[in-house]
Amino acid sequence: MNHSARFVPYLYVAPLVALLLFVFGYPLVRIFEFSFKMVRGIDGPWIGWRNYDLVLSQPLFWESVQHNMLLLVAVPFMVGWSLLIAVVLYERLKGWKLYRVVLFLPYILAIPIIAVIMKKIFQFNGPVNEVLRWLSLDFLALDWIGSSDVALWTVMMLIIWRESALGIILFLARLLSLDESLIESAKLEGASWWQRLWYVIVPQMKVVIEFYVVTSVITILSAVFSYVFMIGGGRGGPGTSTMVVELYIFNALIRTSLPGIASAVSVMLFLVSLLLIVPLFAVRRRANEEEMG
Amino acid sequence: MKRNWREGFSRRELLKTSAGLGAGVALNGLLPSTAARAAGPDLNMWWWGEQELPGLKAVVDDAVKSYTAASVKPMLQDTAVVISQFQTAAAAGEAPDIQFLWNGIYHMESVWLGYLQPLEGLVSDQVIKDSSPTLLSRFGGKTYRVGWYALPMIWIYNKDLYDKAGLDADKAPATWDEFLAACEKLKSAGIAPLGGGIQDGYWGEWYFGHAIAQNVDSAGEVIGLFTGERDFREPKYHEHWVKLEELKKAGFLNADMSSTELYPGIDLIPAGKIAAGQSVGARVPKDSEMTKGRIGTMVMPVYGKGKLAGKPIFDSQGLGIPTKAKNPKDAAAFLEYLQSPEQLKLLHDKTGWIPANTNFDLSVITDPVVVDMWKRWGQSENIPYLANLVPGQFYEQALLPSAQQVVEGKITGEEAGELAYKVAKEWRDFNPDIVENYKKWSTDLGG
Numbered sequence: 001m002n003h004s005a006r007f008v009p010y011l012y013v014a015p016l017v018a019l020l021l022f023v024f025g026y027p028l029v030r031i032f033e034f035s036f037k038m039v040r041g042i043d044g045p046w047i048g049w050r051n052y053d054l055v056l057s058q059p060l061f062w063e064s065v066q067h068n069m070l071l072l073v074a075v076p077f078m079v080g081w082s083l084l085i086a087v088v089l090y091e092r093l094k095g096w097k098l099y100r101v102v103l104f105l106p107y108i109l110a111i112p113i114i115a116v117i118m119k120k121i122f123q124f125n126g127p128v129n130e131v132l133r134w135l136s137l138d139f140l141a142l143d144w145i146g147s148s149d150v151a152l153w154t155v156m157m158l159i160i161w162r163e164s165a166l167g168i169i170l171f172l173a174r175l176l177s178l179d180e181s182l183i184e185s186a187k188l189e190g191a192s193w194w195q196r197l198w199y200v201i202v203p204q205m206k207v208v209i210e211f212y213v214v215t216s217v218i219t220i221l222s223a224v225f226s227y228v229f230m231i232g233g234g235r236g237g238p239g240t241s242t243m244v245v246e247l248y249i250f251n252a253l254i255r256t257s258l259p260g261i262a263s264a265v266s267v268m269l270f271l272v273s274l275l276l277i278v279p280l281f282a283v284r285r286r287a288n289e290e291e292m293g
Numbered sequence: 294m295k296r297n298w299r300e301g302f303s304r305r306e307l308l309k310t311s312a313g314l315g316a317g318v319a320l321n322g323l324l325p326s327t328a329a330r331a332a333g334p335d336l337n338m339w340w341w342g343e344q345e346l347p348g349l350k351a352v353v354d355d356a357v358k359s360y361t362a363a364s365v366k367p368m369l370q371d372t373a374v375v376i377s378q379f380q381t382a383a384a385a386g387e388a389p390d391i392q393f394l395w396n397g398i399y400h401m402e403s404v405w406l407g408y409l410q411p412l413e414g415l416v417s418d419q420v421i422k423d424s425s426p427t428l429l430s431r432f433g434g435k436t437y438r439v440g441w442y443a444l445p446m447i448w449i450y451n452k453d454l455y456d457k458a459g460l461d462a463d464k465a466p467a468t469w470d471e472f473l474a475a476c477e478k479l480k481s482a483g484i485a486p487l488g489g490g491i492q493d494g495y496w497g498e499w500y501f502g503h504a505i506a507q508n509v510d511s512a513g514e515v516i517g518l519f520t521g522e523r524d525f526r527e528p529k530y531h532e533h534w535v536k537l538e539e540l541k542k543a544g545f546l547n548a549d550m551s552s553t554e555l556y557p558g559i560d561l562i563p564a565g566k567i568a569a570g571q572s573v574g575a576r577v578p579k580d581s582e583m584t585k586g587r588i589g590t591m592v593m594p595v596y597g598k599g600k601l602a603g604k605p606i607f608d609s610q611g612l613g614i615p616t617k618a619k620n621p622k623d624a625a626a627f628l629e630y631l632q633s634p635e636q637l638k639l640l641h642d643k644t645g646w647i648p649a650n651t652n653f654d655l656s657v658i659t660d661p662v663v664v665d666m667w668k669r670w671g672q673s674e675n676i677p678y679l680a681n682l683v684p685g686q687f688y689e690q691a692l693l694p695s696a697q698q699v700v701e702g703k704i705t706g707e708e709a710g711e712l713a714y715k716v717a718k719e720w721r722d723f724n725p726d727i728v729e730n731y732k733k734w735s736t737d738l739g740g
Contacts, residue, residue, distance in 0.1 A: 040726070041384035041406055054723055060690055124549040146492060146551025148703050233493035235689065238551055238697040239704075254373060256685035257402060258723060 028270075034263035044260065051264035061265070063240055064248045067152060068221055071244070074156045074163075075216045079209060081160065082167025087197060089168070090175040100172065107165035115230030118158055119145060145231055148241035155224070155231050155242055163219060167212050174208040175201070207287040214280040222246060222273050245269055333363040334620045336627060337389035339379060341370045342610060346442060346575060348644035355639055360630055363623045365391075376403070379615075383408035388615035390624040394438050396608055397429040397681025404432050405730040410616045411435030415625035420632050425609050425649045427677045428512060431737050438611030439628045440649030442640060445574030445670035446502055446606040446678050449559075452587040454568040458482040465589055467603070469536070469596035476545040479568045487540060488547035489570040490558025496550075497696020498688070499571045502606065502680030504533030507597025513740020514599075515679050519687060519717050520731050522740075529597070531710025536596060537699045538706040551701050563588060574666055575646050581662040590666045607675035609649035647671065682738075684720050684727070691716035 035051055038044045055061050085103060089096045106114060121127050122144035129141035144154045178201065186200045202209070225246040228236060236243030236251075245265060253262035338357075342349040350369065357365045368389070370378060375393060380403060382388050388408065394400035403409050412421055413435055424440035431437070452462035458479045466472035476486035489496050508529040509515055517523035518530060525531055540546055547567050550558065561567040563580040569591075572580070580588045595603040612631070614624045630636060632650055640648040641657055647667060658664050683692055695709035704712070721728050 038726070041380050041408075043384075058719060122552075124552040126552075143551055143701075146549070146553075146701065148698060148701060233554065235494045235693055237492070237494055237694060238701055239694040240690070251689050254377060255689050257376075258686070261723065 031263045031266050031270075034260055035267045037260050039259040039263070040257075047260070051260045052268075055261060055264050055268075060240060060243065061245075061248060064236075064243045064245045067242065067244050068224075070152060071156055071159065071220045071224060072217065074160050074220065075213060077160050078164045078167055078216055079213060082164045082171055082212070083202075083205075083209070085164070085168050086171035086175055087201065089172055100169075103168050104165045106162040107169075111162070111226035112230055114162060115158065115227060118154075119231060122154055145233075146238055148239045151232065151238055151241050155227050158231065159220070159224060159227055163216060167216075170208055170212055171205060174205050178204055207283060210283045211280070211287070214276060214283060218273055218276050218280070221276070222269055225250065333361070334623050336363045336365045336391060336620055336624055338365050338367045338391040338612075338624075338627075339370050339389045340367055340391075340393040340612070341372065341375050342393065342442070343369055344372055345610075346644050346646055348646075349442075349640075351643045352636075352640050355643070356631060356636055360627060362626055362630075363620070365627060379403065380406065380408060383615055383617060386617050388617045390614065390618040390620050391627065392613055392615055393441075394430075394611050394613045395681070396427060396438070396611065396678065398684060399681065400430070400437060400611075400613065401432060401730075401734065402727070404437050405727070408616055409437050409613050410618070410621065411437060412439060412614065412625070412628075415614060415621055416628055420629050423651050424611070424632055425607065425651060425671075426611050427607065427609060428738060429677045429681050430611065432734055433737065438613045439632065440609035440611045441631070442610050442644070443574065443647045443649045443667075443671055444608040444610060444678070445666065445675075446499065446608060447572055447574055447577070447666065447670065448503070448569060448591045448593055449562055449572045449577070449580065450569035450589045450591060451562050451565055451567070451584065452589050453584070454479065454484050454565060455589075458484060458568070462587075462589065465591035466594050467591075469594050472594035473543075476540070476543065480544060485547040485567045486545045487569050488545075488550045488558065488567050489561065490553030490555050491550055491697050491700050492552050493554045494693035494697060495555040496558065496571065497693045497700075498680050498683075499555075500537065500696055501533065501683070501692055502678050503571065503593040504536065504597075505530075505679050506599065506601040506604070506606070506676060507593070507595065508532055508599040508602070509679075510600040511739030512677055512679055512682060513735040513738035515682050516731055516735035516738060516740050518713075519682075519684055519720060520728055520735065521717070521721060522732075522735075525710045525713035525717060528710075529599075531706055531713065532597065533706075534695060534699050534709035535706030537696070538709075541700060541702055546700060551697065574670060577666055578645055578660060578663050581660050586660070586662055588662060590662070590669070601676050601679075605670040605673060605675045606678050607670050608678035608681065611649070684724070684731075686720045686723060687713070687716050690719070 036046055036048060038047045038050070089100055089103075093099070123129075124141075124143045124146055126144075128144070132138065132141040142150050145151055182204075183196055183200055186196045191199070223246075224244055228242050228244050228247055229250075232238075232242035232247070236247045246269075249262045249265050249269070252258045252265065338353075340349075340353060353367045357367055370393065375395070376399060379388065379392050383403065383406070392409070394403075394409075400409065416439055421436050421439060425443070426436055426438040426440045448465075450465060455462040455475070458475075459482070460475050460478055466475045479486040491497055505515055514523065518525055523530060528535075547553075547558075547561065553561075558567075559570060559572050559576065562570050562572070563583045577588065577590065592603055592605055612628055614621050614628070618624050632648075634652070634654070637648040637650050637653050638657065640646070641653070647653060647658075647663075651672065655664060655667060658667070680692075691713045695704070695712055698704040699706060699709055
């Protein structure tokens, strides 16, 4: 290969790289820059680390972080539930293809649509509580979206329900590609359903489970805005009980005219997400290696 | 800022709107625009309000069509970007000639950034005065908005429910003691005496707007609470939260208030499920019609000793002229045109609501409930809506959360005062440059 030919592939990708740099790179640089400025309108004076100082010393920011952390509790539930349902579907129950569609439905519906319906259902005098009262279970008829003690758990239930749909499909796809002879052998050896699941199926699904865990963690940390916005009355309420980092950024930028503060928190969230993407790439690399044999 | 008071968007309406938009887009390329047909300079007008007052778009379209001195190109803005879109354009030197402006801090920040110009010398003084821009449009002795349509902030009550509880439905409680006595009777009759919906927080803003006035002598005094010259921990400055706490503890608020949003909550009053609550004047014609005139309007019952206590609250939406408007004089002429008697009548005809102008001919209104309200809120001595003084950070992090938590029974009124003090201090740390402007503004507002 001559000297100029070596550069040809780079020339082919150069326009796309330039476009990506413009679309993502430029705003990213500006966000880093803004995080060190007191921005009013479209620019402002350089103030060093002050935005970071202000954010890190504000209780509301830490409360938002705490809520994101608490929502991480949803991840093991999502994995366990998705796995269970995927394995049950894999048993090819009668009508399993229909169940598969029904279970995946929440994932293709827009979050605001789901959240609006859920909000109606979970109102204090809504259908869920009406049924509970009818069953004389009044003590369970909580103020699901109106109580500071309960609202975040309601958000979490919604996240588990919707995000598990992706897990179910991912896991089912992997299950359908497994070597069935291994499972059959285990069955002939007298392994119970749980033993087959735990010692034969799950080890073979390790990579896809890891992938799902990492993407779910990233989702919880940086993509739950729609859930919280809809269920928390657009404010992270009641009080600040469902405030998360994304909503904190949105409020700083749109509602309190503090683009510098919004940028500082965005930078921090970006760096944390970046740290989480590293294991994601490692998982994918391992998956590729396994596939290559 | 107020939200849409006519909720709901049916599938049929959605399809109609989509079809209309599609046709509009197609026709736009084929036909010359309405604005293009007029003579004179081009004026860009960025406006908002159809979301709150359906029919306003027809008003704008008709006004633009009938105006011959300039070609006005209107653009309806999205609620979420009214301020940010304007500020970004103004900073880039691409501001429109006319900009919609919410009252108080929602446009005052743009004044401080130098994005708006005073209207004195552009719009006639009489037009400015008649349009009721309110005191909160003034800074440094200058006015920055012309009023457009009126926004009386009111309490309403259901007269049938008052009758049912053995109360005098034609005499609303005027003092806090009278109000508590009425609440007791209503509760005994199995009726929720007060409430609405606070799930989205806005009820808290309205409550603050009504109640903070009770213990202050001027709008400027409220600003002192944010600039640090006054202290929310002082009992009279958080008494409103204490009163709300009392109402909660007495069981006078509807049980589903925390999980209900503002407008569905207001709907419960004409529907006969709650006896009284907060509302806005623009809803009164519809609510009066629905109840066959059995809706009463009232000011918040008085408990405070401030000079502003017990006075009707009047707010208005308005329009202003950006500093870098290309044709400020022509823009001013169009603003004056919108205040002409024909245009005021047009606004009422198309929206069913009242324009912000003290000269508006009331004879066109037939509903006595609406006439009575307008006479008391629009034509008598009134006060500005003080919630429009609240800095955004305080609004989001103290005002709305406190109200929700007091209604929920999670915190006391005193704790709400403590939170308000802390957040006001945080706001000063986050916004040292704005604090100085607030202090100057306080002087304009009698602080």
